[in-house]
Amino acid sequence: xxxxxxxxxxxxxxxxxxxxxxxxxxxxxxxxxxxxxxxxxxxxxxxxxxxxxxxxxxxxxxxxxxxxxxxxxxxxxxxxxxxxxxxxxxxxxxxxxxxxxxxxxxxxxxxxxxxxxxxxxxxxxxxxxxxxxxxxxxxxxxxxxxxxxxxxxxxxxxxxxxxxxxxxxxxxxxxxxxxxxxxxxxxxxxxxxxxxxxxxxxxxxxxxxxxxxxxxxxxxxxxxxxxxxxxxxxxxxxxxxxxxxxxxxxxxxxxxxxxxxxxxxxxxxxxxxxxxxxxxxxxxxxxxxxxxxxxxxxxxxxxxxxxxxxxxxxxxxxxxxxxxxxxxxxxxxxxxxxxxxxxxxxxxxxxxxxxxxxxxxxxxxxxxxxxxxxxxxxxxxxxxxxxxxxxxxxxxxxxxxxxxxxxxxxxxxxxxxxxxxxxxxxxxxxxxxxxxxxxxxxxxxxxxxxxxxxxxxx
Amino acid sequence: xxxxxxxxxxxxxxxxxxxxxxxxxxxxxxxxxxxxxxxxxxxxxxxxxxxxxxxxxxxxxxxxxxxxxxxxxxxxxxxxxxxxxxxxxxxxxxxxxxxxxxxxxxxxxxxxxxxxxxxxxxxxxxxxxxxxxxxxxxxxxxxxxxxxxxxxxxxxxxxxxxxxxxxxxxxxxxxxxxxxxxxxxxxxxxxxxxxxxxxxxxxxxxxxxxxxxxxxxxxxxxxxxxxxxxxxxxxxxxxxxxxxxxxxxxxxxxxxxxxxxxxxxxxxxxxxxxxxxxxxxxxxxxxxxxxxxxxxxxxxxxxxxxxxxxxxxxxxxxxxxxxxxxxxxxxxxxxxxxxxxxxxxxxxxxxxxxxxxxxxxxxxxxxxxxxxxxxxxxxxxxxxxxxxxxxxxxxxxxxxxxxxxxxxxxxxxxxxxxxxxxxxxxxxxxxxxxxxxxxxxxxxxxxxxxxxxxxxxx
Numbered sequence: 001x002x003x004x005x006x007x008x009x010x011x012x013x014x015x016x017x018x019x020x021x022x023x024x025x026x027x028x029x030x031x032x033x034x035x036x037x038x039x040x041x042x043x044x045x046x047x048x049x050x051x052x053x054x055x056x057x058x059x060x061x062x063x064x065x066x067x068x069x070x071x072x073x074x075x076x077x078x079x080x081x082x083x084x085x086x087x088x089x090x091x092x093x094x095x096x097x098x099x100x101x102x103x104x105x106x107x108x109x110x111x112x113x114x115x116x117x118x119x120x121x122x123x124x125x126x127x128x129x130x131x132x133x134x135x136x137x138x139x140x141x142x143x144x145x146x147x148x149x150x151x152x153x154x155x156x157x158x159x160x161x162x163x164x165x166x167x168x169x170x171x172x173x174x175x176x177x178x179x180x181x182x183x184x185x186x187x188x189x190x191x192x193x194x195x196x197x198x199x200x201x202x203x204x205x206x207x208x209x210x211x212x213x214x215x216x217x218x219x220x221x222x223x224x225x226x227x228x229x230x231x232x233x234x235x236x237x238x239x240x241x242x243x244x245x246x247x248x249x250x251x252x253x254x255x256x257x258x259x260x261x262x263x264x265x266x267x268x269x270x271x272x273x274x275x276x277x278x279x280x281x282x283x284x285x286x287x288x289x290x291x292x293x294x295x296x297x298x299x300x301x302x303x304x305x306x307x308x309x310x311x312x313x314x315x316x317x318x319x320x321x322x323x324x325x326x327x328x329x330x331x332x333x334x335x336x337x338x339x340x341x342x343x344x345x346x347x348x349x350x351x352x353x354x355x356x357x358x359x360x361x362x363x364x365x366x367x368x369x370x371x372x373x374x375x376x377x378x379x380x381x382x383x384x385x386x387x388x389x390x391x392x393x394x395x396x397x398x399x400x401x402x403x404x405x406x407x408x409x410x411x412x413x414x415x416x417x418x419x420x421x422x423x424x425x426x427x428x429x430x431x432x433x434x435x436x437x438x439x440x441x442x443x444x445x446x447x448x449x450x451x452x453x454x455x456x457x458x
Numbered sequence: 459x460x461x462x463x464x465x466x467x468x469x470x471x472x473x474x475x476x477x478x479x480x481x482x483x484x485x486x487x488x489x490x491x492x493x494x495x496x497x498x499x500x501x502x503x504x505x506x507x508x509x510x511x512x513x514x515x516x517x518x519x520x521x522x523x524x525x526x527x528x529x530x531x532x533x534x535x536x537x538x539x540x541x542x543x544x545x546x547x548x549x550x551x552x553x554x555x556x557x558x559x560x561x562x563x564x565x566x567x568x569x570x571x572x573x574x575x576x577x578x579x580x581x582x583x584x585x586x587x588x589x590x591x592x593x594x595x596x597x598x599x600x601x602x603x604x605x606x607x608x609x610x611x612x613x614x615x616x617x618x619x620x621x622x623x624x625x626x627x628x629x630x631x632x633x634x635x636x637x638x639x640x641x642x643x644x645x646x647x648x649x650x651x652x653x654x655x656x657x658x659x660x661x662x663x664x665x666x667x668x669x670x671x672x673x674x675x676x677x678x679x680x681x682x683x684x685x686x687x688x689x690x691x692x693x694x695x696x697x698x699x700x701x702x703x704x705x706x707x708x709x710x711x712x713x714x715x716x717x718x719x720x721x722x723x724x725x726x727x728x729x730x731x732x733x734x735x736x737x738x739x740x741x742x743x744x745x746x747x748x749x750x751x752x753x754x755x756x757x758x759x760x761x762x763x764x765x766x767x768x769x770x771x772x773x774x775x776x777x778x779x780x781x782x783x784x785x786x787x788x789x790x791x792x793x794x795x796x797x798x799x800x801x802x803x804x805x806x807x808x809x810x811x812x813x814x815x816x817x818x819x820x821x822x823x824x825x826x827x828x829x830x831x832x833x834x835x836x837x838x839x840x841x842x843x844x845x846x847x848x849x850x851x852x853x854x855x856x857x858x859x860x861x862x863x864x865x866x867x868x869x870x871x872x873x874x875x876x877x878x879x880x881x882x883x884x885x886x887x888x889x890x891x892x893x894x895x896x897x898x899x900x901x902x903x904x905x906x907x908x909x910x911x912x913x914x915x916x
Contacts, residue, residue: 149596447615
């Protein structure tokens with residue numbers, strides 16, 4: 001008999017004379033003559049209550065059905081007299097798939113610290129919190145694809161392996177098949193798998209630009225890597241990035257898209273993950289509901305960088321990092337603007353070109369570029385983007401000014417030589433978005449198996 | 459004025475007095491007093507025809523609007539007198555975004571070889587064939603997510619970086635931040651970013667198993683890597699894999715899921731990518747329609763491995779590789795079974811345990827495991843899967859028999875120690891599926907920027 005998901009059973013429109021469910025025991029309570037099993041199968045946050053009368057088939061296995069045990073239940077779906085649930089299962093047969101020894105199973109019914117659960121990342125999705133988190137992560141992934149597909153964007157798989165160390169190899173992981181136990185020859189790279197040095201990508205943007213100038217509107221959504229040796233709650237060596245890129249678009253179109261994107265994602269996820277998100281709003285961060293409202297309810301403030309600096313200078317606050325034209329916004333500044341001054345999302349745009357990347361489009365003022373960052377309360381920067389420099393001469397001049405190696409960018413420059421068009425895009429760190437959604441403050445806790453300096457378990 | 463996608467314009471229900479489109483010129487034909495531009499913006503295979511009357515605003519730019527030039531057009535959408543298109547645009551204003559010098563732009567209107575286009579992978583999505591291909595790739599990605607989500611599977615991002623070289627490091631890429639220009643010390647791995655050797659993943663399966671035994675039904679869909687130095691049309695160093703994994707499921711459930719998966723994917727993509735797929739059925743492989751019918755129309759044959767060997771032995775064919783119990787099926791055998799003998803998809807199952815991985819569930823016959831491969835005409839194996847060994851003692855015994863290092867598998871074994879349950883899954887190479895869909899025979903031509911031995915361009 002095919003098993004029914006507990007989510008489906010709990011949403012049933014009617015009682016069912018015959019049903020099979022399977023899952024893991026969360027708790028068991030024994031009464032005189034019968035027992036209750038709370039069963040969870042990961043399909044939703046809620047457990048289903050199973051009533052086990054003495055003497056049914058498999059009743060002798062009940063003592064082994066402790067917290068964490070995997071069981072298969074047959075029975076009928078009947079109205080539940082208990083509160084908070086419409087249905088329960090009256091069992092007719094029990095089957096034990098796999099026990100979980102109560103003396104050694106680490107996930108007994110009590111709250112565990114995030115640090116403890118991180119050390120058993122292979123088991124933590126069995127808890128309410130991490131089950132909910134990874135269901136939300138999955139729905140958020142789908143909502144990203146949906147958002148872009150609904151608008152005619154084509155999904156592009158940007159390469160993970162890249163030959164380019166042009167973007168700052170210092171923070172890139174090198175990839176090799178050389179035998180590192182031997183001393184490497186001078187020409188080692190020539191003997192390597194790709195015949196040259198290979199690295200893990202830090203961004204799919206340049207690939208996306210090539211495709212945007214062919215398919216019009218595209219996005220990448222894939223893993224990216226930073227070999228930054230910083231052990232903070234906000235950095236991981238491996239994380240996922242969403243990067244749309246679209247042609248015949250300027251910085252204002254880019255800001256529109258970013259705002260629409262955040263609003264739609266939050267709205268859809270509130271609808272679809274209500275129970276899972278409520279867990280976080282209740283137990284992790286009571287400010288979540290207000291934070292979502294602030295994103296969804298009103299237009300994002302749009303603020304030129306120069307004005308942002310003026311506001312910060314006039315704030316009377318003593319910031320750790322100084323403010324003034326030419327200085328980058330630090331998290332403390334971003335949060336002041338979004339949390340205190342505007343109390344909602346702010347898009348800062350037209351940054352000084354000195355603090356931004358070579359590919360950003362130069363404004364006519366001769367000192368700023370068409371870059372924008374979306375800042376939200378509690379998180380700071382959630383999205384960073386720009387209009388790209390589509391003018392060949394300007395781009396070449398910028399590469400030269402910055403002392404970059406033009407030979408690294410030949411194919412990228414060709415995109416401007418042939419059929420160039422204004423285009424723009426942005427990047428959103430997917431994990432940072434999940435932190436915004438759940439209030440979880442450590443990036444390690446929104447990734448199935450997180451990778452950070454000296455941590456590569458599982 | 460916001461640009462309208464050409465796909466949207468061509469599907470318009472009515473004429474529009476005012477419209478803006480933008481895209482790249484495919485051809486221009488000049489007549490006396492007016493010109494035709496065929497414009498493509500990547501939103502669909504079809505171009506829109508733009509009629510340019512002498513003397514409209516921007517008319518002087520027309521000579522620069524050669525093949526490949528990026529242009530922005532304003533005008534009205536009017537019924538087209540030409541055949542094969544309902545609508546065309548009567549231009550009122552032309553704007554040149556970026557020219558494409560006719561003497562040097564490599565994509566002039568003629569057929570180019572796949573080899574030539576591979577060398578300009580940054581430009582090839584501007585051709586009909588590769589535009590269609592990458593739109594299909596995008597829709598196929600979405601269809602994968604849709605299939606699993608509709609069935610309650612949670613998407614899991616399996617880690618790309620892995621500390622395990624247990625699965626055969628010979629074919630794995632090593633990842634490092636060590637300075638390889640210096641001689642490495644004996645304890646180099648200890649000084650590396652993760653404090654030990656790190657590799658790129660070859661499969662998300664083991665991670666998926668951990669999540670299946672918590673969330674019930676999950677799948678991974680991400681990049682995987684093989685450092686295999688083989689320069690064939692079927693191998694790439696970087697490719698994407700789809701790997702579902704589900705609990706309380708056996709090998710028969712696994713076969714059911716795989717069959718349903720292929721049937722739904724093909725059906726949805728035929729509906730959604732009709733024009734793009736027709737290009738491949740017309741110009742690349744005239745057998746595509748029949749191949750799709752063979753997958754969709756009838757149940758897949760299910761054939762125990764032993765019987766498959768009997769059929770091959772009795773075939774009278776002289777195969778390059780010998781047949782008989784204990785030998786693996788080679789592509790020639792797979793294709794004989796699917797193309798000649800059954801003329802449709804075949805699922806071969808219950809393989810000898812000697813030729814299959816340690817984690818596959820041992821059958822009661824003492825010599826086979828619950829593994830299955832889906833074979834389709836022209837491709838051979840498209841999906842490989844198995845029921846996993848959920849019994850701790852059997853799994854430990856198998857690890858010992860094969861001389862594997864049990865310390866590599868501690869967390870994996872724990873999944874069997876606590877709440878173990880029967881579970882199964884499979885893997886499908888996404889690029890191989892795209893080759894099935896399009897008839898394209900070189901894997902390099904279904905990947906945006908392919909990575910193969912000594913090739914790491916762009």
